[in-house]
Amino acid sequence: MAKTLHRLILSVVVSALASIFMTAPAATADDVSPMIVGGTRASTATYPWVVYLASSSGGQFCGGTLVKANKVVTAAHCVSGRSPSNTRVVHGRDDKQSTAGTVVNVSRIWVHPSYRTATSGYDVAVLTLASNLNSATLPLATPADTALYQAGNSALILGWGTTSSGGSASRYLLKANVPLTSDATCKTAYPQYSNTSMVCAGFPQGGVDTCQGDSGGPLVFGGKLIGDTSWGRGCAAAGYPGVYGRIAPYYSVITAQL
The missing domain is CATH 2.40.10.10 (Trypsin-like serine proteases)
Structure with a gap:
């Protein structure tokens, strides 16, 4: 479940803090939560979609x-x-x-x-x-857009969710950029990860992520919607990237x- 059910869309709160990368047990439904941590103010005039x-x-x-x-x-x-x-x-x-x-x-x-x-x-x-x-x-990523999901791509996240796990929701729209992770990195954090339906994004040290209330919001790269905020363990924790629904397989x- 998220902090409010699931990760209710990882919001874009960017607080670049460091901590060592660590692995931990698989997240359960009760661990799921969404919001933007480490983010900055954004405008719907710039992101009208x-x-x-x-x-x-x-x-x-x-x-x-x-x-x-x-x-x-x-x-x-x-x-x-x-x-x-x-x-x-x-x-x-x-x-x-x-x-x-x-x-x-x-x-x-x-x-x-x-x-x-x-x-x-x-x-x-x-x-x-x-x-x-x-x-x-905003256009949808298609099955041909495999390059958009390459690890290291700096994707945009947006949302009005909480700015820390279990914290208060943001009054304003926030944005942040997070690198897409490799499938192996995401599988280490979450054994239930599947690259046929999910994609992960986040820094190894954490600090920037979506959070509660961000769920369903966009993960954008290359001018296309490549993901929707889905779930994760906590928000912006080291070793636990945010998990997003992978749009390309659902294109049809x-x-x-x-």
């Missing part, structure tokens, strides 16, 4: 990416069991305490049919909005929803 998910009362609980005027990609664990009537998408709002931007109703929620838990993969969902947004969108099922 980043959105957040809110309850009908306005409380932010996850992130997402606008990939079509009326379609948002997020994590399955964010919306599994939710109904469209109690889910909103907030676009163009950097400060959660402001009234800027647009709040849009959701008309349909599609969750990958193979999804069971974040740690077992298939952690992807598509929201259909009740009305179109006039905004730039996602585009079928678009």
